[in-house]
Amino acid sequence: MIFRNQSSSIKKTNVISKDELYKIYGLNSYEFTQKNKEEIFVCSKDKELDLIELDQLLQTVGWSRRPIRRVKRALDFSILVVGLWKYDKKFPRLVGFARCTGDGVLEATVWDVAVNPVYQGLGLGKELMKYILKELKNIGISKVTLFADADVVAFYKRQGWTLEPKGSKCAFWYAS
Amino acid sequence: MIFRNQSSSIKKTNVISKDELYKIYGLNSYEFTQKNKEEIFVCSKDKELDLIELDQLLQTVGWSRRPIRRVKRALDFSILVVGLWKYDKKFPRLVGFARCTGDGVLEATVWDVAVNPVYQGLGLGKELMKYILKELKNIGISKVTLFADADVVAFYKRQGWTLEPKGSKCAFWYAS
Numbered sequence: 001m002i003f004r005n006q007s008s009s010i011k012k013t014n015v016i017s018k019d020e021l022y023k024i025y026g027l028n029s030y031e032f033t034q035k036n037k038e039e040i041f042v043c044s045k046d047k048e049l050d051l052i053e054l055d056q057l058l059q060t061v062g063w064s065r066r067p068i069r070r071v072k073r074a075l076d077f078s079i080l081v082v083g084l085w086k087y088d089k090k091f092p093r094l095v096g097f098a099r100c101t102g103d104g105v106l107e108a109t110v111w112d113v114a115v116n117p118v119y120q121g122l123g124l125g126k127e128l129m130k131y132i133l134k135e136l137k138n139i140g141i142s143k144v145t146l147f148a149d150a151d152v153v154a155f156y157k158r159q160g161w162t163l164e165p166k167g168s169k170c171a172f173w174y175a176s
Numbered sequence: 177m178i179f180r181n182q183s184s185s186i187k188k189t190n191v192i193s194k195d196e197l198y199k200i201y202g203l204n205s206y207e208f209t210q211k212n213k214e215e216i217f218v219c220s221k222d223k224e225l226d227l228i229e230l231d232q233l234l235q236t237v238g239w240s241r242r243p244i245r246r247v248k249r250a251l252d253f254s255i256l257v258v259g260l261w262k263y264d265k266k267f268p269r270l271v272g273f274a275r276c277t278g279d280g281v282l283e284a285t286v287w288d289v290a291v292n293p294v295y296q297g298l299g300l301g302k303e304l305m306k307y308i309l310k311e312l313k314n315i316g317i318s319k320v321t322l323f324a325d326a327d328v329v330a331f332y333k334r335q336g337w338t339l340e341p342k343g344s345k346c347a348f349w350y351a352s
Contacts, residue, residue: 066282074279079253101278101285103250106242109277109285133349142351145323150343161347167326170346171337173309175318 010123013040016087024092030131031087034122040087041095041124043131049075049083053094061114079104080135084115084128095119096128100136100144108136110146129159186299189216192263200268206307207263210298216263217271217300219307225251225259229270237290255280256311260291260304271295272304276312276320284312286322305335323348 013033021029026046033040051068059065075081084096095116102108110132115125136144147170148156148163157163189209197205202222209216227244235241251257260272271292278284286308291301312320323346324332324339333339 070281074281074283077255077279077281101283103253103277105246105250105253107250107277107287111283133351137351144349144351146347147321148345148347150345153343153345153347156347161349163345163347165348167329168346169324169326169329169339170344171322171324171329171332171339172341173320173337175309175313175320 010127011035015040016042020089024089025085028135030127032127041127042085042087042092043082043096043128044085045080045082045131045135047083047085047092049081049094049097054083054097057094057097057116058112058114060116060118063112063114075099077101078111079108079139080132082128082132082135084124086119096124098128098132100132102141104139104141106141107143107145108141110144113146113152125155126159186303187211191216192218196265200265201261204311206303208303217303218261218263218268219258219272219304220261221256221258221307221311223259223261223268225257225270225273230259230273233270233273233292234288234290236292236294239288239290251275253277254287255284255315256308258304258308258311260300262295272300274304274308276308278317280315280317282317283319283321284317286320289322289328301331302335 010032013031016031021031021042024047025042025044028046029042029044031040031042051072055065055068078099078101080100082098083094085092086095096114098110098113100108100110113125113128133144153163186208189207192207197207197218201218201220204222205218205220207216207218227248231241231244254275254277256276258274259270261268262271272290274286274289276284276286289301289304309320329339
């Protein structure tokens with residue numbers, strides 16, 4: 001029986017110089033590529049997001065539109081906002097996104113994890129989550145939570161997330 | 177068949193004057209009592225919490241102790257922190273607590289809902305949650321979420337919370 005090491009399909013790239021990487025994507029950026037592929041991807045919490053581009057990305061995954069002014073305020077009050085770009089010297093394209101809220105001390109909650117469907121299945125979501133967990137760990141957060149839609153429950157389970165610890169359930173309340 | 181109206185056991189009190197209420201518990205306080213009972217309870221997001229008293233309350237519900245300095249920082253970064261006191265002119269006693277994190281725009285998450293076991297079963301938790309949802313609605317939040325422990329799932333269900341909408345599951349990740 002052969003176990004395919006999923007992480008082996010991803011490797012760090014040396015194509016972009018550190019100077020260029022930091023200049024375009026900021027100091028806390030992380031770039032990677034897939035083995036034998038040419039496309040380079042970069043995660044960053046520093047590079048500013050174009051809100052129109054973000055809105056378009058979220059629409060590719062079928063989410064209902066939210067007023068851009070409210071989204072901007074929500075990002076301002078998030079404790080971590082991460083973009084995932086397909087690298088291009090002139091026109092980096094936003095292909096993934098996620099953000100976290102929380103008290104920044106005891107806990108954080110991950111929201112709005114999205115990868116453009118064209119780029120799904122390449123391991124990008126996994127790299128994005130790894131980047132987020134590392135950043136949260138850096139600020140000392142020991143418990144991270146999220147609400148996983150039914151179709152991505154397996155995705156989080158594979159990556160070591162505990163589902164419904166001790167029988168807990170997620171509960172939602174919508175303002176009328 | 178008789179349906180007991182649970183909310184009928186709670187009523188607003190007129191025992192405390194508004195001036196006194198606001199002076200002790202702040203402008204956004206809400207006081208109530210149970211029918212035919214003498215004890216008065218007050219919810220408030222304004223009255224400052226004594227962290228030692230909060231620590232003792234959380235211990236009565238069996239939660240593991242957390243360093244008080246970290247708790248203080250977590251409260252500072254929460255978007256809503258609510259105490260529930262048993263009214264006493266001189267020595268109000270903290271008997272309930274809850275707090276919310278979130279971006280304060282699109283969503284909020286309720287954490288650490290606790291009622292001292294001595295005062296459980298009196299409808300206090302329900303009043304505390306009503307107070308929180310009202311405050312969140314006031315700042316325009318339309319979606320509130322929480323992770324319900326197995327033993328309080330029924331409590332939230334009774335109050336109209338949607339459990340695991342569309343098959344979503346809660347996922348937890350703990351820093352190693």
